[in-house]
Amino acid sequence: MSDTLTIIRPDDWHIHLRDGDALATTVPHAAQTFGRAIIMPNLVPPVMDAEQAMAYKDRIMAQNPAGSGFEPLMVLYLTDNTTPETIAAAKQAGVVACKLYPAGATTNSDSGVTDINKVYPALAAMEEHGMLFLLHGEVTDTAIDIFDREKEFIDRTLVQLAKDFPNLKMVLEHITTKDAAEFVAEAGDNMAATITAHHLLYNRNHMLAGGIRPHYYCLPILKRNTHQEALIKAAISGSPKFFLGTDSAPHAKNKKESACGCAGAYTAYHALELYTEVFEDAGALDKLENFASVFGPEYYGLPRNTDTITLVKEDWQLPQALTLAGEDLVPLRAGETIRWRVKR
Ligand SMILES: NC(=O)N[C@@H](CC(=O)O)C(=O)O
Numbered sequence: 001m002s003d004t005l006t007i008i009r010p011d012d013w014h015i016h017l018r019d020g021d022a023l024a025t026t027v028p029h030a031a032q033t034f035g036r037a038i039i040m041p042n043l044v045p046p047v048m049d050a051e052q053a054m055a056y057k058d059r060i061m062a063q064n065p066a067g068s069g070f071e072p073l074m075v076l077y078l079t080d081n082t083t084p085e086t087i088a089a090a091k092q093a094g095v096v097a098c099k100l101y102p103a104g105a106t107t108n109s110d111s112g113v114t115d116i117n118k119v120y121p122a123l124a125a126m127e128e129h130g131m132l133f134l135l136h137g138e139v140t141d142t143a144i145d146i147f148d149r150e151k152e153f154i155d156r157t158l159v160q161l162a163k164d165f166p167n168l169k170m171v172l173e174h175i176t177t178k179d180a181a182e183f184v185a186e187a188g189d190n191m192a193a194t195i196t197a198h199h200l201l202y203n204r205n206h207m208l209a210g211g212i213r214p215h216y217y218c219l220p221i222l223k224r225n226t227h228q229e230a231l232i233k234a235a236i237s238g239s240p241k242f243f244l245g246t247d248s249a250p251h252a253k254n255k256k257e258s259a260c261g262c263a264g265a266y267t268a269y270h271a272l273e274l275y276t277e278v279f280e281d282a283g284a285l286d287k288l289e290n291f292a293s294v295f296g297p298e299y300y301g302l303p304r305n306t307d308t309i310t311l312v313k314e315d316w317q318l319p320q321a322l323t324l325a326g327e328d329l330v331p332l333r334a335g336e337t338i339r340w341r342v343k344r
């Protein structure tokens, strides 16, 4: 008999579903595994107020397979001009969080924040209304090496933010360094982090040794193996400050395999299976459920999902390509074998 693992249905606390025809791919993929997902607002133009967030939610729900039970949790994109009134209205409409994209830091961050002080009134309003603050934590200073931008953001900005807003719950998204893991572990109760499957599975050698592999290119960029090891340690530590966020970020194949390739790895299709491999290899399968299904809702102040999901230990082959709005979409680890499969 094959090995099986049954856990409370997990949630994805960081995902990019995109918009338009892409939703026909991304929403069913997320909904087949996850109960809820934190929907990143970096559309073009971005999701900047309650009205845009609710309209986007409707477009997502229109692609939600009947009976899936999947619930998108909506997020606003902070700009230099986000007002406390915008925050209050978003809270009223059911938006759960706001996201900081330092201007220029990542995909579709052009309308992002140019100076953290400009969003202090919005952050104060979020603190007052009990909304979460999600951060893409990288400086954009071109003088700073791309491999150091996360640590630099912590030192220059995050330490101060945590002091200035002690009652604002923050999530440092998609952490990639030992520095970030240690900072979050030692910070107060208002600081947590999401960790992606790809930052647990890979390091920069996978992207750069023996040829440049654009499908491993994402932001924050994969770091050296010692950082990867620190992330695995954090994920299996049992600390409730670390939980699942795939950062599944689809870009069509021709946008990735290009002289100037886009940043982002697509994992919504097979993310839980990838995380399960990481936890199994670390001898910590018993820690997966808390990381994937318990610590996230606990931090967000939401109930756990009431249903379960079963994983079967069984080899299967990931397709070479999926389809995104009529174009090829290459998932992370395309064509390779995956050791676990979600029973459906
Ligand atoms: N992670 C990525 O490499 N890309 C994300 C943006 C982000 O999460 O920073 C995207 O939207 O493509």
Ligand SMILES: [Zn+2]
Binding pocket: 106, 136, 173, 174, 219, 220
């Ligand atoms: Zn990001």
Ligand SMILES: [Zn+2]
Binding pocket: 014, 015, 016, 040, 247, 249
């Ligand atoms: Zn992201």
